Amino acid sequence: MTELQAFVRQILSGHKRSVARAISLVENEDPIKLPLLEALYPHTGTAYVLGITGSPGAGKSSLVDRLIQYLRRQGKQVGVLAVDPTSPYTGGALLGDRVRMVRHATDTGVYIRSMGTRGNLGGLSRSSREVIRILDACGCDVILVETVGVGQSELDVMHVADSVCVVLHPGAGDAVQAFKAGIMEIADLFVVNKSDLPGAENVVAEIEEMLDVSRKEAAWRPPVVKASSKEDRGIGEIWEAAEEHVRYLQESGLWDERRSRKAAEEVVEIARELIIRDISARLEQLAHELSCFEEVRNRQRDPYSAARQVAEQLLGRLELG
Amino acid sequence: MTELQAFVRQILSGHKRSVARAISLVENEDPIKLPLLEALYPHTGTAYVLGITGSPGAGKSSLVDRLIQYLRRQGKQVGVLAVDPTSPYTGGALLGDRVRMVRHATDTGVYIRSMGTRGNLGGLSRSSREVIRILDACGCDVILVETVGVGQSELDVMHVADSVCVVLHPGAGDAVQAFKAGIMEIADLFVVNKSDLPGAENVVAEIEEMLDVSRKEAAWRPPVVKASSKEDRGIGEIWEAAEEHVRYLQESGLWDERRSRKAAEEVVEIARELIIRDISARLEQLAHELSCFEEVRNRQRDPYSAARQVAEQLLGRLELG
Numbered sequence: 001m002t003e004l005q006a007f008v009r010q011i012l013s014g015h016k017r018s019v020a021r022a023i024s025l026v027e028n029e030d031p032i033k034l035p036l037l038e039a040l041y042p043h044t045g046t047a048y049v050l051g052i053t054g055s056p057g058a059g060k061s062s063l064v065d066r067l068i069q070y071l072r073r074q075g076k077q078v079g080v081l082a083v084d085p086t087s088p089y090t091g092g093a094l095l096g097d098r099v100r101m102v103r104h105a106t107d108t109g110v111y112i113r114s115m116g117t118r119g120n121l122g123g124l125s126r127s128s129r130e131v132i133r134i135l136d137a138c139g140c141d142v143i144l145v146e147t148v149g150v151g152q153s154e155l156d157v158m159h160v161a162d163s164v165c166v167v168l169h170p171g172a173g174d175a176v177q178a179f180k181a182g183i184m185e186i187a188d189l190f191v192v193n194k195s196d197l198p199g200a201e202n203v204v205a206e207i208e209e210m211l212d213v214s215r216k217e218a219a220w221r222p223p224v225v226k227a228s229s230k231e232d233r234g235i236g237e238i239w240e241a242a243e244e245h246v247r248y249l250q251e252s253g254l255w256d257e258r259r260s261r262k263a264a265e266e267v268v269e270i271a272r273e274l275i276i277r278d279i280s281a282r283l284e285q286l287a288h289e290l291s292c293f294e295e296v297r298n299r300q301r302d303p304y305s306a307a308r309q310v311a312e313q314l315l316g317r318l319e320l321g
Numbered sequence: 322m323t324e325l326q327a328f329v330r331q332i333l334s335g336h337k338r339s340v341a342r343a344i345s346l347v348e349n350e351d352p353i354k355l356p357l358l359e360a361l362y363p364h365t366g367t368a369y370v371l372g373i374t375g376s377p378g379a380g381k382s383s384l385v386d387r388l389i390q391y392l393r394r395q396g397k398q399v400g401v402l403a404v405d406p407t408s409p410y411t412g413g414a415l416l417g418d419r420v421r422m423v424r425h426a427t428d429t430g431v432y433i434r435s436m437g438t439r440g441n442l443g444g445l446s447r448s449s450r451e452v453i454r455i456l457d458a459c460g461c462d463v464i465l466v467e468t469v470g471v472g473q474s475e476l477d478v479m480h481v482a483d484s485v486c487v488v489l490h491p492g493a494g495d496a497v498q499a500f501k502a503g504i505m506e507i508a509d510l511f512v513v514n515k516s517d518l519p520g521a522e523n524v525v526a527e528i529e530e531m532l533d534v535s536r537k538e539a540a541w542r543p544p545v546v547k548a549s550s551k552e553d554r555g556i557g558e559i560w561e562a563a564e565e566h567v568r569y570l571q572e573s574g575l576w577d578e579r580r581s582r583k584a585a586e587e588v589v590e591i592a593r594e595l596i597i598r599d600i601s602a603r604l605e606q607l608a609h610e611l612s613c614f615e616e617v618r619n620r621q622r623d624p625y626s627a628a629r630q631v632a633e634q635l636l637g638r639l640e641l642g
Contacts, residue, residue, distance in 0.1 A: 278632070
C-alpha cells in the first residue's frame with residue numbers, strides 16, 4: 001500500500017487528524033492535492049451541502065451550533081466549514097469557533113473547519129469545494145457551510161451548496177439590506193433568527209412581501225422559518241425546510257442537473273488551473289528572453305504592448321500546434 | 322482624432338468625469354482597458370504613491386482628509402483611492418467617503434475614488450495599479466491609497482505604493498496586533514493617530530521597541546510620527562517623513578530599482594491575463610469536444626483526471642510549437 005493509499009484509507013475511516021491534514025494540504029496547494037482529491041472522488045457525492053449566510057449579527061454561528069446538536073441527535077455525521085474572507089487566518093479557530101470546537105472536540109461525528117484567505121491560494125470558492133469533497137469522503141452526511149459576512153466572496157462560496165439558507169434577524173431594514181446585497185436571490189430558505197426579540201413578525205412579513213414580487217412565477221418559493229438559537233426553537237423546522245428543498249430538487253430533476261453542471265464546470269476550472277500553473281513558468285522564462293522586457297524596465301516601452309507581444313508569441317505557438 | 326485619442330486628451334487635461342469614466346472602464350475590464358492604459362502610459366510615472374493602512378478605528382479616513390487639505394495648500398494635485406475588500410460596492414461612496422467627496426467635490430485638484438470587490442474582476446491589487454496609472458496620467462502629484470481593513474488583500478494592495486504609512490492609535494495592544502497581522506513588516510513610516518488621547522506615548526514606545534528588534538540592521542528605520550487628525554496636528558510631519566523616505570529611496574537607488582522591477586512584473590502579469598482570457602475560451606470548447614467531459618457529467622469519471630487530460634491536450638499542442 002502506498003503512502004497516499006494509506007492516507008486515503010485513514011481519511012475514509014474518518015480519522016480526525018488525517019482529515020484535518022488533508023484539508024491543510026488542499027488549502028496550501030500542496031502537490032499532493034490533485035492526486036488526493038482524485039483518489040477520494042469515488043467516495044464522494046452523498047453528502048448534502050447546506051450553505052448558511054446572512055448579515056453579521058444574525059447569529060449564524062449559534063444557529064449552526066444548534067443545527068449540529070440537532071443533526072447529531074439524529075445520528076448524522078456533520079461537517080462544518082466556516083468561511084471568512086475578511087480574516088487572514090486559515091485552519092485554526094475563527095471568531096466563536098474556538099468555543100464550538102472545544103464543545104464538539106470529543107465528538108468523533110463532527111468536523112469543524114475555519115477558512116480565511118491566508119493560504120488559500122486558489123480562491124475561497126474553489127478551496128471550499130475541495131474541502132467539502134474531503135468532508136464528504138470522510139463520511140459526513142451533512143456539510144454546513146457558514147459564511148461570516150455578506151460580500152461578493154461569500155456569495156461565490158454559496159455556489160458550492162445544494163441549498164442556501166439566508167439568516168436574518170429582527171433589526172431595522174435587515175431584509176432590505178440583504179436584498180440590496182444580492183443575497184435574497186440565492187436563498188432557498190429563510191430563517192428569521194432571534195425570533196424571541198420584538199419585530200420578528202415584521203421581518204417575516206418583509207421577506208414574504210419581497211417573495212410575492214420576486215418569486216411570483218417560480219416553482220420553488222423559499223419557506224420562511226422563525227427560529228431562536230438562544231431558546232433552541234425552530235431548529236427542527238429549519239431542517240424540515242431544507243429536506244423539503246432537497247425533495248423539490250430531486251423530484252424536479254434539478255438535483256442531478258445541477259450536480260452534473262457543476263462537475264462539468266469543475267473540469268474546465270481544474271484544467272485552467274493546471275494550464276495557468278504551467279504557463280506561468282513558461283511566461284517568466286519567455287519574457288526574460290525577449291528584448292521588450294528590458295525596454296519596459298528602462299521605460300522605453302509600455303508594459304501593455306510588451307505583454308501583448310509576449311502573449312502573442314506564446315499563443316502563436318499554441319495556434320501552430 | 323479618434324474617439325480614444327479624444328478620451329485620452331480629456332483624461333490628461335484632468336477632466337473629472339472622463340477620469341471617473343476611465344476608472345470605471347478599467348475596473349469593469351472593458352475591452353478598451355488595455356488600449357487606454359497603453360495610450361496613457363507615456364504620461365505616467367511622476368506621481369508619488371503613498372499607501373495608508375492600519376487597524377480599523379485608527380482614523381485613517383480623517384487623516385487622509387487632513388493630508389488632502391495639507392497637500393492642496395501646497396498646490397499639489399491629489400488622488401485618493403480608498404480600497405475596501407470587504408465591501409461589495411465599487412465606484413461610489415464608501416463609508417465616510419460621501420462626506421469627503423462632497424467636501425472636495427468643487428475642488429478640481431482632488432480626485433477621490435472608492436473601490437470594493439464588485440466589478441473588480443481582475444483582483445484588487447491589479448485594479449489598484451491600473452486606477453493609480455489613470456490618476457497619475459490625469460496629473461496627480463500625490464496618490465493616497467487608503468485601505469479600510471487589514472486583511473491579506475489590503476497587504477497586497479500596499480505593494481503598489483512607493484511608501485507605506487501604517488496608522489495606529491492608542492488602544493490596548495494595537496501595535497502588537499498589527500505586528501501579528503504582518504503590517505509592521507511593510508511599514509515605511511508609522512503614524513500614531515489620535516495622539517490627543519491618553520496612551521499615545523505607550524504606542525510610540527511599543528513601536529520603537531519592535532523596530533529596535535526587527536530593523537536593527539536595516540538601512541531605513543521607519544520614523545514614528547504622532548498626529549491628531551481631530552486637532553489637525555502632525556500632518557506636516559507625516560508628509561516630511563514621507564518625503565524623507567522618498568529621498569532615501571532615490572539616494573539608495575531603490576526608487577529606480579523598485580519601479581523597474583514592478584514594471585517587469587507587470588509585463589508578466591498582463592501577458593498572463595491576456596493568455597488566460599484566450600485560453601479560457603479554447604478550454605471550454607476543447608472540453609466539450611472530449612468524451613471525458615460527458616463521462617464526468619455521468620460520474621463515470623472523476624473531474625481531476627479529466628481536467629488533466631484536457632490540460633495536457635492543450636499544453637501538448639503548445640509543446641509542439
